[in-house]
Amino acid sequence: MADVASPGAAGDLARNGLREVAARLARPAEMVVIPLIAFVAGLVLFGLFIALFGKNPLQLYGLMVQGAVGTWFSIQQSLARAAPLLLAALCVALPARLGLVVIGGEGAIVLGGVAAAALAPLIGGVPGVIGVPLMAVFAMAVGAVWIGSVGALRYYRGVNETIASLLMAYIAIALMNHLVEGPLRDPLSLNKPSTLPLAEALRIGTIPGMSVHWGLVVGILACVISFILIDRTTIGFSAKIAGGNVRAALLQGLPVGRLIVGFTALGGAFAGLAGMIEVAAVHGNANASLAGGYGYTGILIAFLARHNPLAIIPFALILGGIEASNGLIQRRMALPDATVLVLEGLLFIVILVSDTLYGRFRIFDPAYWKGER
Numbered sequence: 001m002a003d004v005a006s007p008g009a010a011g012d013l014a015r016n017g018l019r020e021v022a023a024r025l026a027r028p029a030e031m032v033v034i035p036l037i038a039f040v041a042g043l044v045l046f047g048l049f050i051a052l053f054g055k056n057p058l059q060l061y062g063l064m065v066q067g068a069v070g071t072w073f074s075i076q077q078s079l080a081r082a083a084p085l086l087l088a089a090l091c092v093a094l095p096a097r098l099g100l101v102v103i104g105g106e107g108a109i110v111l112g113g114v115a116a117a118a119l120a121p122l123i124g125g126v127p128g129v130i131g132v133p134l135m136a137v138f139a140m141a142v143g144a145v146w147i148g149s150v151g152a153l154r155y156y157r158g159v160n161e162t163i164a165s166l167l168m169a170y171i172a173i174a175l176m177n178h179l180v181e182g183p184l185r186d187p188l189s190l191n192k193p194s195t196l197p198l199a200e201a202l203r204i205g206t207i208p209g210m211s212v213h214w215g216l217v218v219g220i221l222a223c224v225i226s227f228i229l230i231d232r233t234t235i236g237f238s239a240k241i242a243g244g245n246v247r248a249a250l251l252q253g254l255p256v257g258r259l260i261v262g263f264t265a266l267g268g269a270f271a272g273l274a275g276m277i278e279v280a281a282v283h284g285n286a287n288a289s290l291a292g293g294y295g296y297t298g299i300l301i302a303f304l305a306r307h308n309p310l311a312i313i314p315f316a317l318i319l320g321g322i323e324a325s326n327g328l329i330q331r332r333m334a335l336p337d338a339t340v341l342v343l344e345g346l347l348f349i350v351i352l353v354s355d356t357l358y359g360r361f362r363i364f365d366p367a368y369w370k371g372e373r
Contacts, residue, residue, distance in 0.1 A: 067325025082320030086219030088298025104165025106295025107172030112272025143272020148265030
């Protein structure tokens with residue numbers, strides 16, 4: 001006669017199974033819960049800050065939600081804002097795989113946009129299916145060289161990549177202003193210096209049924225491809241080892257220099273692509289609006305996402321919605337244009353502080369669920 005498991009034994013098996021599942025989910029849950037708590041804490045602190053000036057925080061956040069997702073028009077504006085933020089965040093997240101803090105994506109964005117605008121008149125007669133990819137490749141190459149040089153300075157000369165990338169962003173903006181107001185300026189752009197307008201064939205259209213350009217799809221695909229690269233390939237694994245311990249990576253024979261330059265260059269290429277998309281899908285030419293702060297918002301998104309390319313997608317959508325609501329907040333509450341910038345700055349500080357919380361809670365320790373602690 002076959003043995004029949006007792007109810008107590010079945011219950012123990014079920015509990016052990018649940019503990020095993022909880023142990024596997026503990027670390028990923030920590031990476032989700034702590035950033036979300038930090039995000040909410042930042043919103044609360046900003047609400048208190050607004051209240052000090054006699055403004056209603058609940059009204060502020062109500063308008064923020066209304067301006068981000070209150071109508072179909074608002075949703076589309078939020079999605080359009082999120083498109084460049086996806087690529088800008090990757091410029092921070094990819095070098096972070098190697099332990100690098102690159103914050104100069106704004107420079108690659110503006111130079112990528114200028115590069116695309118400079119190439120456009122030379123290929124004006126080329127069909128769009130060829131011309132648009134040519135502009136994208138050229139913009140990505142410029143962005144890759146710009147940020148890749150930061151990685152080269154870090155590895156070969158020991159120059160701090162954070163300072164170098166930030167200074168190079170200022171140089172890039174100055175260079176953009178020189179080119180747009182000088183050699184590349186359209187003589188007909190009187191009030192706002194701009195480059196020559198792109199031919200209609202070189203413009204990026206909108207997704208059918210929406211007023212959101214295809215840059216959103218490109219940004220999401222870039223995040224998915226980046227996730228596969230860093231989490232599912234030997235190159236990504238090698239970068240993780242090099243980021244954890246450079247000396248150990250060198251002893252293992254890993255090409256640390258090429259990894260550093262390659263990952264920074266790839267991040268710069270995505271930022272350059274963001275600039276090209278802004279030119280081809282939004283502005284129609286290169287002008288001072290390219291320096292819209294997307295590179296700096298991308299830093300916040302990358303840190304909120306813990307440098308996970310897939311997590312960048314929802315946070316970029318959230319920050320895109322917040323930025324899209326800025327105009328409504330200004331009109332309804334008589335707040336300055338910098339309101340959202342102050343919020344983003346406060347969120348960034350809270351996120352940095354929240355780094356001290358990792359590893360401090362037993363509930364996120366797999367050993368706790370396995371009964372080892």
